Amino acid sequence: MSYLEKRNVTIDLLRALTMAVMLVVNDFWSVSGIPHWMGHAAGNEDMLGFSDIIFPSFLFCVGLSIPYAISAMRRKGKNDGDVIRHILSRSFALILMGAFICNYESGIDPNIGYDRNIYCLLMAVAFFLVFNRNQQLGWIVRLLKVIGWSILLFLLITSRSPEGRTFYPYWWGILGLIGWAYLFCALVYALSKDIIPQIIAWVSLFVICLCCTQTVPYSFLQGQPILSMPQPNIVELVLSTLHIGNASSHLLVMSGVMFSGLYLKKTESFSWSKQAGTTIVLGVVCIVLAIIFHQLFITSKIIGTLPWIFYTLGIDLILYVVIDWLVAKGKSGWMSCLKPAGIATLTCYIVPYLLYPLISMSAGWDWSYAIPEPFGIVKCILFSAICISITWLFGKWSIRLKV
Numbered sequence: 001m002s003y004l005e006k007r008n009v010t011i012d013l014l015r016a017l018t019m020a021v022m023l024v025v026n027d028f029w030s031v032s033g034i035p036h037w038m039g040h041a042a043g044n045e046d047m048l049g050f051s052d053i054i055f056p057s058f059l060f061c062v063g064l065s066i067p068y069a070i071s072a073m074r075r076k077g078k079n080d081g082d083v084i085r086h087i088l089s090r091s092f093a094l095i096l097m098g099a100f101i102c103n104y105e106s107g108i109d110p111n112i113g114y115d116r117n118i119y120c121l122l123m124a125v126a127f128f129l130v131f132n133r134n135q136q137l138g139w140i141v142r143l144l145k146v147i148g149w150s151i152l153l154f155l156l157i158t159s160r161s162p163e164g165r166t167f168y169p170y171w172w173g174i175l176g177l178i179g180w181a182y183l184f185c186a187l188v189y190a191l192s193k194d195i196i197p198q199i200i201a202w203v204s205l206f207v208i209c210l211c212c213t214q215t216v217p218y219s220f221l222q223g224q225p226i227l228s229m230p231q232p233n234i235v236e237l238v239l240s241t242l243h244i245g246n247a248s249s250h251l252l253v254m255s256g257v258m259f260s261g262l263y264l265k266k267t268e269s270f271s272w273s274k275q276a277g278t279t280i281v282l283g284v285v286c287i288v289l290a291i292i293f294h295q296l297f298i299t300s301k302i303i304g305t306l307p308w309i310f311y312t313l314g315i316d317l318i319l320y321v322v323i324d325w326l327v328a329k330g331k332s333g334w335m336s337c338l339k340p341a342g343i344a345t346l347t348c349y350i351v352p353y354l355l356y357p358l359i360s361m362s363a364g365w366d367w368s369y370a371i372p373e374p375f376g377i378v379k380c381i382l383f384s385a386i387c388i389s390i391t392w393l394f395g396k397w398s399i400r401l402k403v
Contacts, residue, residue: 004071004265010324011068011260013335014316015061016342017323018054023341023352023384024377025051031376038377046216046298048311055174055301056252056312057319062178063256066186083190091183093403097127098176099169100152101353106170109160117357119159124353126151131346133402172243175349181249184242185257195262202254208239208247213305215296248304255313272328276321283317286310340392346401348391355387 028034028051041047073083100123108116129148134141156167172180188201211227212235221228229235244250263282267275290299290310297305326332341348394400 004068004260008064008068008260008264009327009332010320011061011064012342013323013327013332013338014320014342015058015065015345016335016338016340017319018057018061019341019345019348020338020384020388022054022058023348023387024380025054026352027380027383028376031379033376041300041302043302044298044300046300048299048308049301052301052308053312053315056309057316059178059181059249059252060256060259060313060316062182063185063253063258064260066182066189066253066257067261070186070190080190084187087183087186087190090403091179091186093131094175094179094182095172096152097350098173098179099167100127100155101175102169102171102173103159103161103167104353105173107162109162109164112158112160117360119155120353121357122151122155124350124357126155127350127353127401128399131401131403133400134398177249178253180243181253184244184250185253188254189257189261198254198258198261202251202258205244205247205251205254208244209251209304209306209309212236212239212246213248213297213303216298221296246304248309251309252313255309259317272324276324279317279321283314283321286314286317290314338388340395341388344391344395344400346403347394347399348387350401351387351390351394352383355383355390 025038028039036049037047038050040051041049070083073086078086104116104120104123108114108119110116114122126148129144130152131148132141132144159167169176185201188198192198212225214225215221215223217223227235239245239247263279267278270278287310290307293306293310297303297307299305299307299311301308323332323335326335
């Protein structure tokens with residue numbers, strides 16, 4: 001049996017842990033007193049906050065899963081056309097949801113007849129109606145999809161920002177960024193007949209990130225990117241059109257693809273200890289690269305710099321070995337409570353968008369009240385546990401987002 005035909009439990013658990021922690025840090029906004037090192041660094045702050053590690057880890061997990069998912073489709077008899085249509089459909093769904101979420105986060109003008117909470121609740125309900133994976137109810141499912149699309153169309157037409165702007169992707173949101181990066185990297189893997197195009201893609205993304213990211217002001221480039229061209233220019237036009245930007249998100253996803261598609265294949269015949277040792281060395285190499293590139297770039301999630309990318313890749317690779325060791329030794333049972341976050345990850349991500357408006361609208365309770373330390377972090381951990389529990393419960397009711 002090929003390594004891609006086996007369920008990689010380690011990837012499932014790494015994704016579950018990442019999603020669980022993402023729910024915690026995404027809830028930091030609702031409490032006060034969170035230590036600076038646990039939050040996100042500011043735009044031009046040279047710092048790797050704990051929260052700055054989570055999103056790139058999830059992008060890495062997205063890449064790890066791509067070779068397994070495409071291999072599973074092909075084992076079911078799907079041809080290249082089927083695979084590409086699936087990639088396009090999944091990318092569109094993620095980008096669409098990201099656009100709706102970022103319009104919610106930018107604010108809703110209450111004068112249009114409904115407030116921000118109503119927008120959020122309708123949006124989340126519509127996502128579940130449109131993208132629920134349960135196809136056993138026949139015409140009822142089709143009717144629910146029509147209702148869901150109608151709700152999304154209503155929100156798209158009627159929503160306005162507090163400044164009066166119509167629906168617009170001011171940025172693509174977390175899901176949108178994942179969607180664009182997934183689209184590029186999944187197509188590269190699906191259309192590759194051998195490993196060479198994947199290596200070329202990874203190197204190309206690395207070069208784009210290296211050349212198109214602003215440097216530190218005290219470097220010989222004085223804060224300018226290595227590739228500094230007059231505005232406008234064809235390079236930025238192409239990168240913007242393809243929604244690649246400085247390629248940081250794409251590079252993280254492609255690194256996951258390379259790890260699953262190339263590294264695990266090459267080390268399949270290794271003993272566990274040799275594979276683990278090699279992975280740790282690879283993680284250390286990434287951290288060393290981060291230190292080297294830190295001489296030219298700050299460590300910044302907002303900017304998407306190479307030190308941020310390589311620090312997080314190094315951490316993820318070492319964490320992969322730790323989880324893999326727990327799985328190999330049969331000591332990962334305590335992580336089973338996180339499994340819904342790894343199996344129904346998208347559902348778990350959307351559940352807070354059901355909870356936040358319901359809590360805010362109930363009994364006049366203001367969700368953004370200040371909870372002093374140390375209870376704030378405890379509350380965020382509890383919120384994550386509630387979201388995962390609801391995801392598990394939804395699974396029992398056959399409610400699960402599938403794109």
